[in-house]
Amino acid sequence: MKTGPVTGRCVGACLAVMLCLAGRHAAAAEAGPVTNLPLPRFVSLKSEKAFIRRGPGLTHRIDWVFVRRGMPLEVVAEHGHWRQVRDVDHATGWVHHALLRGARSAVVTVERGTLRREPRQSASASAMAEAGVIMRVRQCAREWCEVSKDEHRGWILKSEIWGAKPDEVFD
Numbered sequence: 001m002k003t004g005p006v007t008g009r010c011v012g013a014c015l016a017v018m019l020c021l022a023g024r025h026a027a028a029a030e031a032g033p034v035t036n037l038p039l040p041r042f043v044s045l046k047s048e049k050a051f052i053r054r055g056p057g058l059t060h061r062i063d064w065v066f067v068r069r070g071m072p073l074e075v076v077a078e079h080g081h082w083r084q085v086r087d088v089d090h091a092t093g094w095v096h097h098a099l100l101r102g103a104r105s106a107v108v109t110v111e112r113g114t115l116r117r118e119p120r121q122s123a124s125a126s127a128m129a130e131a132g133v134i135m136r137v138r139q140c141a142r143e144w145c146e147v148s149k150d151e152h153r154g155w156i157l158k159s160e161i162w163g164a165k166p167d168e169v170f171d
Helices: 005-029
Strands: 041-045 050-053 062-066 072-079 082-086 092-096 105-108 112-116 125-130 134-140 144-149 152-157
Touching: 062 092, 072 092, 072 105, 125 152
Parallel strands: none
Antiparallel strands: 041 072, 050 062, 050 092, 072 082, 082 092, 105 134, 112 125, 112 152, 134 144, 144 152
C-alpha cells in the first residue's frame, strides 16, 4: 500500500498524540493512588518495632520484623492504610502507614563512609560512619547528601548510602 503526504502526516500526528497520552499516563502512574505522593519514595520507620506482612492487611502473614527506628524504607505501592516497602536488601513487604514518617534517613552501605565538611572529595573529613549506621538526610545535591547522626554532620557520597535516588536533588 502506498501512502501519500496527507496519510503520512496523519500517521505522524497520531503518533504524536499517542506519545503525549502515554507520557501523561506514565506521569499519573508515578503518584500513589491513596496519598497522591510520588512512587517510589523514601520514608523512615517511625517506631522501634514494625511487622512486615506478606499483604496489605492484618490477616496476612508476618514475614519479618523491623526493630530499628529511623530505618530508611522505599514505598513502592499503596493500598488503603498499607504501604508496600522495600528495604536496603531489596526485600519487600507491607506495613501500616502509621508506622512510617516522611522524614528522610539513609543507611551507610560501604564498609566505612566519609562525612565531609563540604560536598566535594577534596573537602576535609568531619566524621566516619561504618556500614549499617542510620543517619538523618537533610538535603541532597547531584552526587552528595548532607547527613547527620547525633552531633556529627557532613556530606557523604550518594554511592555510599541507601536512602536517596541517584538523580534525586532536594533541600
